[in-house]
Amino acid sequence: MTHAAVAAPGARFKKLLRSKDDPNSPRLSPLWTFVAWLATLAFFAPVAWMVLTSFHQEADAATNPPTPFAPLTFDQYKLLFSRDITPFLLNSAMAGVISTLLVLLLAVPTAYALSIKPVEKWTDVMFFFLSTKFLPAIAALLPVYLIVKDIGMLDNVWTLIVLYTAMNLPIAVWMMRSFLAEVPKEILEAAEVDGANLFTVLWRVVAPVALPGLAATSLICFIFSWNEFMFAVNLTATQASTAPVFLVGFITNEGLFLARLCAAATLVSLPVLIAGFAAQDKLVRGLSLGAVK
Amino acid sequence: MTTLTAPPKTAPPPAHTQKSSGIGKWKRRIPLLPALIFTIVVTQLPFVATLVISTFQWNILKPGDRHFVGLSNFTFVFTDERLRTAVLNTVVLTASVVLISVVLGLGLAMLLDRRFLGRGLARTLLISPFLVMPVAAALLWKHALYNPDYGLLNGTLNAVYRLFGASNGPTVDWVSSYPMPAVVISLVWQWTPFMMLILLAGLQAQPGDVLEAARMDGASAMATFRYITLPHLRQYIELGVLLGTIYVVQTFDSVYTITQGGPGSQTTNLPYEIYLTMFRKYEYGEAAAAGVVVVLGSIVIATFALRTIASLFREEVSR
Numbered sequence: 064m065t066h067a068a069v070a071a072p073g074a075r076f077k078k079l080l081r082s083k084d085d086p087n088s089p090r091l092s093p094l095w096t097f098v099a100w101l102a103t104l105a106f107f108a109p110v111a112w113m114v115l116t117s118f119h120q121e122a123d124a125a126t127n128p129p130t131p132f133a134p135l136t137f138d139q140y141k142l143l144f145s146r147d148i149t150p151f152l153l154n155s156a157m158a159g160v161i162s163t164l165l166v167l168l169l170a171v172p173t174a175y176a177l178s179i180k181p182v183e184k185w186t187d188v189m190f191f192f193l194s195t196k197f198l199p200a201i202a203a204l205l206p207v208y209l210i211v212k213d214i215g216m217l218d219n220v221w222t223l224i225v226l227y228t229a230m231n232l233p234i235a236v237w238m239m240r241s242f243l244a245e246v247p248k249e250i251l252e253a254a255e256v257d258g259a260n261l262f263t264v265l266w267r268v269v270a271p272v273a274l275p276g277l278a279a280t281s282l283i284c285f286i287f288s289w290n291e292f293m294f295a296v297n298l299t300a301t302q303a304s305t306a307p308v309f310l311v312g313f314i315t316n317e318g319l320f321l322a323r324l325c326a327a328a329t330l331v332s333l334p335v336l337i338a339g340f341a342a343q344d345k346l347v348r349g350l351s352l353g354a355v356k
Numbered sequence: 357m358t359t360l361t362a363p364p365k366t367a368p369p370p371a372h373t374q375k376s377s378g379i380g381k382w383k384r385r386i387p388l389l390p391a392l393i394f395t396i397v398v399t400q401l402p403f404v405a406t407l408v409i410s411t412f413q414w415n416i417l418k419p420g421d422r423h424f425v426g427l428s429n430f431t432f433v434f435t436d437e438r439l440r441t442a443v444l445n446t447v448v449l450t451a452s453v454v455l456i457s458v459v460l461g462l463g464l465a466m467l468l469d470r471r472f473l474g475r476g477l478a479r480t481l482l483i484s485p486f487l488v489m490p491v492a493a494a495l496l497w498k499h500a501l502y503n504p505d506y507g508l509l510n511g512t513l514n515a516v517y518r519l520f521g522a523s524n525g526p527t528v529d530w531v532s533s534y535p536m537p538a539v540v541i542s543l544v545w546q547w548t549p550f551m552m553l554i555l556l557a558g559l560q561a562q563p564g565d566v567l568e569a570a571r572m573d574g575a576s577a578m579a580t581f582r583y584i585t586l587p588h589l590r591q592y593i594e595l596g597v598l599l600g601t602i603y604v605v606q607t608f609d610s611v612y613t614i615t616q617g618g619p620g621s622q623t624t625n626l627p628y629e630i631y632l633t634m635f636r637k638y639e640y641g642e643a644a645a646a647g648v649v650v651v652l653g654s655i656v657i658a659t660f661a662l663r664t665i666a667s668l669f670r671e672e673v674s675r
Contacts, residue, residue, distance in 0.1 A: 091472040099467040099478060107481040109545065110488060112508055113496050125506040128515035169394060172387030182384045186669065188392070190662060195399040197658035199606050201627040202647035205634055206405035229398035232391060290489050293608045293627070297635065307491040311613060321506065324499055328492035339487040340480055347553045351595060354665065355557045 117326035124322035139326035148327065151309035154220050155331075158305060159288040162227035163281050166235045169228070170280070171273075174239035179246060179269065189240065192233040193352070200230070200293060211298060218300045226294050231284040234352055238283065241353030242276025243269070279345035286335050306331040403651060410644035417638050429645035439646060441621050442629035446605060448536065449625055453543045453607075454600040458593060460544065461551025468552070469559040486549040494613035497542040502530040502614075535615050535623045542610055547603075551596045558592030559585070591664075598661040605654070626650050 091099060115131060116124045117140070123133030173192075177185045207226065208217075216222045246269050254264050292307040299308060310327055313320075339346060347355050413425045433439055468479055485493070501508045504527050514525035531538045562585065570580045608627045611617055617624030617632065624632070630650065633643040 089470055091467065091470040095467065095470070096472040099464075099472055100474070102464060102467070103478040103481050106485055106545065106548065109493075109496060109501060109508075110481075110484045112500060113488075113492075116500060127506050127511045128518065129506075129508060129511040169391040173391040176384055176387040180384050182388065183381065186666075188388065189669075190666065192391075192395060193665065194658060194662065195395055197602055197654055197661065198399065198403065199627065199647075199650050199654050201606065201608065201630050202406055202651045203399070203402040204631070205409065205640060205643050205647060206402040208634075209409075209640075210402075210405070225398060229395060232395055236391065286487075290491075292491050292612075293631075296612075297631070307489060307609075310489075310491050310495060321499055321503075324495060328489070328496055332488045332492050335489065336484060336487045339483060343480065343483065346483070347557045350550060351554055351557075351599065352665075354595060354669075355554055355592065 113325045114329050116322055117329045119322050121320070121322045124325070139322045140330065142323060143326055143330060146313070148306075148309055148330070151304055151306050152331070154223075154299075154303055155289055155305040155307075157220050158223045158227055159285045162224045162231065162288050163284040165224065165228045166231045166284050167277065167281060169232060170235035170239050171277070173236050174243050175269075177236070177240045178243040179251065189237065192236045195229075196233040204293070204297060207294070208298065217298060218302045218304075220303045222298055223288075223291075223295060223303065223305065226298075227284075227288040227291060230291070231287055234287070234349070235280050235284055237352040237354075238280045238349055239273070239276060239353075241348070242273055242280075246272045275345070279342060279349055282338050282342050282345070283349035286338060289335055406644045406647045406651075409640055410648050412641045412644075414640040415638050416640065425641065429641045430649070432642055433645045433649055438621055438624070439626075439629060442624050442626045445536070445621075445623060446625040446627075449540060449543075449607065449623075450601055450604045452540045453547060453604045454597055456540070456544045457547040457551045457600060458555075458596055460548045461553075461596070462555050462589075462593075464548065464552045465555035465559055468556055482552060483549045485545050486547070486553075488546070490546065490609040491613060493546055494542060494610045497538070497545075498531065498614045502538055504529040531615060532619060535619060539610050539614055539623050542614060543604065543607065547600055551600065554596045554599075555589060555592055558589045562588055594664050598657075598664055601657060602654075602661065605657070 118135040118137070119130075119133050120136055120138065123130050126133075176182050177189060182188065211217050211219075211222050250268050251264065254268055259267075290307065291305075295305045296308050296311065299305070304312070310324075310331060313323075313327065410429050411424055411426055412422055413428075414422045464482060468475060468482070472478075488496070499507070504510055507530070509530060510525065510527060513528075517525035566584060567580065570584055575583075606627055607625060608631065611623055611625055611628045612631075615623040617628045621629075626646070627650075630643050630646050633639050633646060
């Protein structure tokens with residue numbers, strides 16, 4: 064079973080299709096189908112409520128009992144943009160995109176040296192990277208804060224970029240290694256025997272297998288950077304604050320703010336929701352560091 | 357078909373013995389050096405700094421009074437009432453979130469492993485809580501769901517009570533009355549989809565012929581689950597528990613947003629307590645010492661985690 068998974072792209076593709084909806088897998092009875100949908104809707108309800116409330120007026124959002132059928136409006140979103148959410152979104156996008164690119168730049172050669180042309184004791188290297196992921200970020204906050212303050216890099220997006228790169232690098236190394244390990248060894252060896260140069264091998268043999276992995280890896284890294292809060296809230300003030308900091312910052316006074324809050328929450332979650340839905344199949348693999356396919 | 361771990365075809369590094377000359381070795385190492393150096397500089401050096409700071413009496417509110425105090429910060433850390441509470445809260449929070457999410461995730465995964473009307477849509481909807489930004493999720497729970505006056509929970513209760521003729525439903529202040537469960541539930545809501553995804557992958561990697569054989573032999577559904585599915589899922593459950601623990605131990609967003617560690621210090625976990633020591637009390641020495649203790653604690657968890665992952669990994673490499 065395991066060897067078949069790397070056999071040929073065609074076979075793998077067929078397998079993928081079959082896993083989508085295996086006609087041999089048993090059906091749920093109507094009762095259990097009902098239970099499944101009930102549970103699904105229970106989990107989805109808060110998200111649905113958030114999106115629905117974001118399209119209501121403040122007066123309709125904060126009623127008791129709730130009024131889900133109140134008239135819909137775009138006012139909250141207009142208000143958000145007039146209240147300058149844009150710089151925060153741009154900071155988040157910049158921190159997310161640049162740190163993801165840096166991560167790939169560092170992780171792809173590393174993964175190559177851990178799978179296709181493995182160094183000696185490559186498993187030790189893998190576990191060194193992983194172990195850094197186990198150290199709680201909060202314990203690094205104080206020294207990072209002091210150093211960053213000392214070199215005048217507080218409230219600077221580049222500080223977040225460096226930290227997010229370090230935060231995501233182990234995940235990317237593990238994921239990319241698991242994808243590169245699927246490159247068929249026989250073809251690599253055959254290409255080498257035929258005297259194909261490194262670039263040809265990379266382009267013709269490695270890239271076709273690695274590119275979907277690359278996409279999945281960047282997505283996961285982007286999601287983690289986009290959502291990061293602890294460093295962002297403690298190391299930025301006004302210039303470099305990201306979207307999560309905007310969220311906690313704009314609730315200053317109690318009052319009618321629920322609809323606007325829901326609009327902001329929906330807006331900042333939207334990129335990740337879209338990315339996550341699009342890459343559902345790859346999500347597990349990324350979250351389990353490539354351990355589960 | 358999903359399989360646990362990618363199967364590289366090689367047994368440990370191929371027998372290219374002619375290449376193990378010094379130059380060949382270094383040529384192979386070059387691609388990984390930038391990442392290795394970057395990681396050491398950005399992730400390891402701060403911990404050395406933490407270790408150094410932890411031996412100082414250092415409060416920025418008392419400038420000029422920074423001096424070496426040896427291990428006295430650690431004495432403080434181990435005897436401080438607040439920190440002990442924080443450790444206990446961290447354990448309670450992490451254990452409840454991880455265990456409840458695994459159980460719920462397993463239930464959902466078993467349902468989604470079967471075919472039913474709209475399975476794909478149900479799966480998509482189910483993972484959405486995990487994709488909502490954690491800070492946004494915390495704010496959503498605090499203001500839109502838990503709020504005693506206009507939150508959805510009390511609002512729904514009120515609507516139901518009115519439906520049955522009562523004039524008003526109960527007004528429960530969820531966050532003040534049940535602070536820890538309030539934080540736990542919001543986190544369970546976010547982490548259950550994660551567990552479901554991992555366990556669903558595990559279920560779908562189950563060899564169909566074994567299940568078929570069990571059915572042929574007339575094994576009951578319970579017996580099949582107990583003796584075939586559960587043992588097969590064990591390593592997926594372990595993986596989910598370990599990864600979940602690593603992430604949930606570090607919970608900062610939800611505590612910061614929903615309860616600010618309160619009321620009192622009822623929901624203050626270690627990350628939040630360290631944050632308070634650092635940015636509210638400005639006791640850098642104590643914060644660093646607490647940080648060192650957290651790192652040591654994490655190393656204990658990580659040792660178990662790494663061992664599990666290593667055994668999965670060896671299985672994979674030796675295949």
